Amino acid sequence: MPELPEVETVMRGLRARLDGRTLRNAAIARPDMRWAFPPGLAARLEGARVVGFRRRAKYILMRLDGSDSVLIHLGMSGRIVLTPTPDAPPPPHEHLRFETDDGWRFGFIDPRRFGSVDLVATANEDGHRLLAGLGPEPLSNEFTPALLSAALAGRRTPIKAALLDQRTVAGLGNIYVCEALHRAGISPLRAAHTVPGARAARLVPAIRAVLTEAIEAGGSSLRDYVQPDGELGYFQHAWRVYGREGEACSVCPGPPACAGVRRVVQSARSSFYCPRTQR
């Protein structure tokens, strides 16, 4: 579920509470996630000191003293909850937990178990097989219209699918791709190879803007997503097309002057767009 803004928000929450702490009482309830927890994960966490955090795409990296980092992916339904009551009974679907030396409990909760946790050498984090093929970070200076244009050149697939492909740009998911395409006035059905040039020049700032605004709002909350402290993000109220089939988009007058937001299925996922303003 969580896309870049939600993962960034979670990472910041973890940093605020866990950075510098020593971990204890690590326990694994069930290791059979998308990929099984690595052998020895609990033992590695036990007594480790947390020395830093970083986000890459939709992954969280928690650096430990010593030479390795914990790589966390939340999948579709993953959630991390920090509570000041270590003795409370574990919530359903809490697969990994530990405590800090100042009495907080970290719980990794994921009903669908599409998430994963792994260990990776800190000196070579980006060499991990899950990170190695990722495209540029959309909020970095590296991500420019020229770079995006080059990544889209010659691709016959719809721009929607190309932007969901983490090799093109890292961290976008279904919601923010829909929102960014709407802001840029580009139809999700458009062939990717027709986007380079003027359209890419609109798309890059649109992606940046929607991600930045969503991070400022603490992400979008629906179903499973809450921040580690239990607060809800509120960017879902700022969606202009996602989940708004038949409604007026922010640009159009809406029915009857305009048919409103349309939903189509692409790559087995819903795309929401305004046929009048997105071409």
Added chain:
DNA sequence: CAAGAATCCTGTCAGC
């Protein structure tokens, strides 16, 4: 190689 489909798993919600 590129693109689309199938797949993993559980919870929720709409409709009957």
Added chain:
DNA sequence: TGCTGACAGGATTCTT
């Protein structure tokens, strides 16, 4: 109220 089917924020792996 209860059952069934569709659908959900992801990303790999398998087929064409």
